[in-house]
Amino acid sequence: MTNFDLYAPAPAAREGELEGDLASLRGDCARMVPHWPPARIVSRPVSPSLIHGVSVPPASARLLDAMSEYGD
Known part of the structure; x- marks a missing residue:
């Protein structure tokens, strides 16, 4: 397992890329x-x-009563 530096800033995104990669996430x-x-x-x-x-x-009871049993 990798030990990350907890206080290092995230790398800046390059133009046209998303904000970061998996490592920065x-x-x-x-x-x-x-x-x-x-x-x-x-x-x-x-x-x-x-x-x-x-x-x-009552509306919830009717809804549940109208549902079929699992496996029907």
Whole structure:
């Protein structure tokens, strides 16, 4: 794996080219890593018996009722 200089400026784009190449994109991403939040922990599924007070609008219920089951 390449160790990028995190504070080096991105190379200037030449006329007629896009703003940079893959290496400059990877460098930009490496500089942004400290600004990204840590990965979230995925919650576990909740038992349906613990879910109370959920309401579904009638139009959504009709839409779901009209859909065929998976594999039909």
